[in-house]
Amino acid sequence: MNSLDPRSQILLKTLIERYIADGQPVGSRALSRxxxxxxxxxxxxxVMSDLEDMGFIASPHTSAGRIPTARGYRFFVDALLTVxxxxxxxxxALEDQLQPDQPRRVLNSASHLLxxxxxxxxxxxxxxxxxxxxxxxxxxxxxENRILLIIVTTAGDVQNRILLxxxxxxxGELGNAAAYLNEHFAGRSFDEIRHGLTNELRQLRSDMxxxxxxxxxxxxxxxxxxxxxxxxxxxxxxxxxEDLSSxxxxxxxxxxxxxxxxxxxxxxxxxxxxxxxxxxxxxxxxLAPLDGCxxxxxxxxxxxxxxxxxxxxxxxxxxYDRVIPIVDITARLLSNALSSNH
Numbered sequence: 001m002n003s004l005d006p007r008s009q010i011l012l013k014t015l016i017e018r019y020i021a022d023g024q025p026v027g028s029r030a031l032s033r034x035x036x037x038x039x040x041x042x043x044x045x046x047v048m049s050d051l052e053d054m055g056f057i058a059s060p061h062t063s064a065g066r067i068p069t070a071r072g073y074r075f076f077v078d079a080l081l082t083v084x085x086x087x088x089x090x091x092x093a094l095e096d097q098l099q100p101d102q103p104r105r106v107l108n109s110a111s112h113l114l115x116x117x118x119x120x121x122x123x124x125x126x127x128x129x130x131x132x133x134x135x136x137x138x139x140x141x142x143x144e145n146r147i148l149l150i151i152v153t154t155a156g157d158v159q160n161r162i163l164l165x166x167x168x169x170x171x172g173e174l175g176n177a178a179a180y181l182n183e184h185f186a187g188r189s190f191d192e193i194r195h196g197l198t199n200e201l202r203q204l205r206s207d208m209x210x211x212x213x214x215x216x217x218x219x220x221x222x223x224x225x226x227x228x229x230x231x232x233x234x235x236x237x238x239x240x241x242e243d244l245s246s247x248x249x250x251x252x253x254x255x256x257x258x259x260x261x262x263x264x265x266x267x268x269x270x271x272x273x274x275x276x277x278x279x280x281x282x283x284x285x286x287l288a289p290l291d292g293c294x295x296x297x298x299x300x301x302x303x304x305x306x307x308x309x310x311x312x313x314x315x316x317x318x319x320y321d322r323v324i325p326i327v328d329i330t331a332r333l334l335s336n337a338l339s340s341n342h
Contacts, residue, residue: 073282108231146162159223173211235258268295
């Protein structure tokens, strides 16, 4: 990151704060007026030109003013931002809304709380469930090359998956395959089943290998999806944000991301491996639908062990000084509510 002299830092901070507040490109006269520096508009224009060359700000075609880039926001958040902690009375009010009566209800409450306070989308990643163990497999032929796989776990969860195979299987073959799996692998996790099948597949008839491999692949994916889930609230808030709603294609992709969950889950779970608040601005997330968004996350704990994360998804033009402490304190309060010594 390029180092900036104090004057450039003040002007960049002022420009970003004005843009967050007004949503309009900021011109040199406005910067000269709001920065508190005794600088002529011409001097300000020169500094803005330097900031643009460094990639911190950009000039929209329709305006003489400038707007922050993702790089500019990143420097602002890392080096220039002053975060104000929430008042004690506000924290107590939030604490009252996160009562530890039922863990799932607390997670829902935290998600709604984040959404209501920020007017963006609030998300809470639930703690991972225990590793699923299999009670029973069943296969049902749907069409020539389509088979319905039914997986029942020892916890009573039922997962259905469609298998696409290169050839059709008879009812007898499917019955034998289910019987084989149930006899040899009932009570085991999919990791154990995969390991056990590696050697045994070599001894099975080659025409059954495909079915068994497809079953393990589908089951492993189902177990992964079932092991972790998240609660999201306030997605519709994003429809009212002009920065996002002006690009309906990108907004549609964003909502598809919420529905698919897997990619977003991987991003949110990065928070579990880090300390404190994490901020992903625009393309830093690695997910194209989030290019115009910022994601702010923080991990939460149960009895000192990190088990999940909370976060907010909104436009890059957000009041970071206000949103960051909301995410931080929600994670801390959720930790308290779910821990035995709360």
